[in-house]
Amino acid sequence: MADMAPWEIWVRGTGLSRFVLDHFWGWPIAESLHFLGLSLLIGTVGLFDLRLLGMAKSIAPAALHRLIPWGIGGYVLNLCTGIYFFFGYPEQYAYNRAFHFKLAFMAVAGLNLLFFYGMAFRGVKTVGPGADTAWQAKVMAGISLAMWLGIIIAGRLITFFRPPFFH
Amino acid sequence: MDPFFAVIENSALSLWLRSSSSLLAFPGVLVLHALGMGALAGGSLAIALRVLGVARGVPLAAIRQFYPVFWVGLSANVFSGVLLLTAYPTKALTNPVFFVKMLFVFLAVTATLWLRDLANDAAHSVAPSDRAKMLAAAAILFWIAAIFAGRFLAYTHTRLLVDTPVYF
Numbered sequence: 001m002a003d004m005a006p007w008e009i010w011v012r013g014t015g016l017s018r019f020v021l022d023h024f025w026g027w028p029i030a031e032s033l034h035f036l037g038l039s040l041l042i043g044t045v046g047l048f049d050l051r052l053l054g055m056a057k058s059i060a061p062a063a064l065h066r067l068i069p070w071g072i073g074g075y076v077l078n079l080c081t082g083i084y085f086f087f088g089y090p091e092q093y094a095y096n097r098a099f100h101f102k103l104a105f106m107a108v109a110g111l112n113l114l115f116f117y118g119m120a121f122r123g124v125k126t127v128g129p130g131a132d133t134a135w136q137a138k139v140m141a142g143i144s145l146a147m148w149l150g151i152i153i154a155g156r157l158i159t160f161f162r163p164p165f166f167h
Numbered sequence: 168m169d170p171f172f173a174v175i176e177n178s179a180l181s182l183w184l185r186s187s188s189s190l191l192a193f194p195g196v197l198v199l200h201a202l203g204m205g206a207l208a209g210g211s212l213a214i215a216l217r218v219l220g221v222a223r224g225v226p227l228a229a230i231r232q233f234y235p236v237f238w239v240g241l242s243a244n245v246f247s248g249v250l251l252l253t254a255y256p257t258k259a260l261t262n263p264v265f266f267v268k269m270l271f272v273f274l275a276v277t278a279t280l281w282l283r284d285l286a287n288d289a290a291h292s293v294a295p296s297d298r299a300k301m302l303a304a305a306a307i308l309f310w311i312a313a314i315f316a317g318r319f320l321a322y323t324h325t326r327l328l329v330d331t332p333v334y335f
Contacts, residue, residue, distance in 0.1 A: 064222060
């Protein structure tokens with residue numbers, strides 16, 4: 001790590017970076033919170049996606065959507081703990097193929113979310129118990145589910161794609 | 168217990184899991200365990216939140232329809248968990264935290280299944296009983312404890328394999 005990029009020098013110089021390296025038990029605590037946030041996110045968003053796809057049709061999608069703020073809470077928790085990891089060992093992530101895939105999946109999930117709330121949500125809210133959602137909503141729910149599962153897979157694989165100089 | 172650990176660690180499956188460079192070996196098992204956790208703990212957390220009063224518009228009895236997600240997650244994690252144990256039996260079974268995790272997983276699964284039965288009894292009511300709410304809160308705490316204990320396994324073991332020297 002003789003020649004660090006300017007951004008690496010900046011990250012390494014922050015108080016947060018020093019905190020992460022100085023507190024051994026902070027890392028496993030942040031990892032546990034990251035797993036909890038993951039569960040909250042996939043548990044709430046995943047069930048909502050499954051309903052849009054046709055599971056548990058007796059539940060109105062609008063009613064189930066009330067769980068989504070807890071998924072957003074999980075997302076925020078994972079954004080914070082993710083930043084914690086990144087500041088501790090920035091090179092481990094910045095030069096990691098699995099992390100690149102994770103970010104790409106997150107970008108697609110984010111765009112999909114914008115399309116969903118911009119185009120499909122108005123219609124989904126009017127779908128009552130027992131009724132089917134429009135095919136557009138189903139496609140977006142499928143993309144959402146696939147992306148979040150892909151994000152978990154890529155995230156769990158980060159440790160196996162660490163850059164060689166890191167070892 | 169060491170002779171027992173040695174037999175497992177020298178089995179073809181254990182050796183393959185530890186030494187194969189395939190992403191389907193050890194990394195794949197870890198991926199499956201994480202996905203299973205998302206379905207199992209995540210689905211359970213969502214159900215428990217409903218019982219606690221989030222998303223009241225969802226009929227209590229209708230929650231039952233999401234339990235296949237719970238069973239898929241539980242199956243995936245029993246399967247992947249047994250494989251992780253086969254890969255590193257000494258590492259897990261000499262660590263007290265492993266048994267703490269198993270205890271909390273058992274309590275969390277039991278509480279979540281019990282919740283389904285209570286929700287079923289209250290099929291025609293919108294508001295769950297106080298007993299069901301306490302059970303839901305307990306289930307959430309049990310899942311959080313199971314997740315923490317599981318993650319801490321990687322930092323609390325004192326042995327790795329039968330033959331590797333004791334760290335501490």
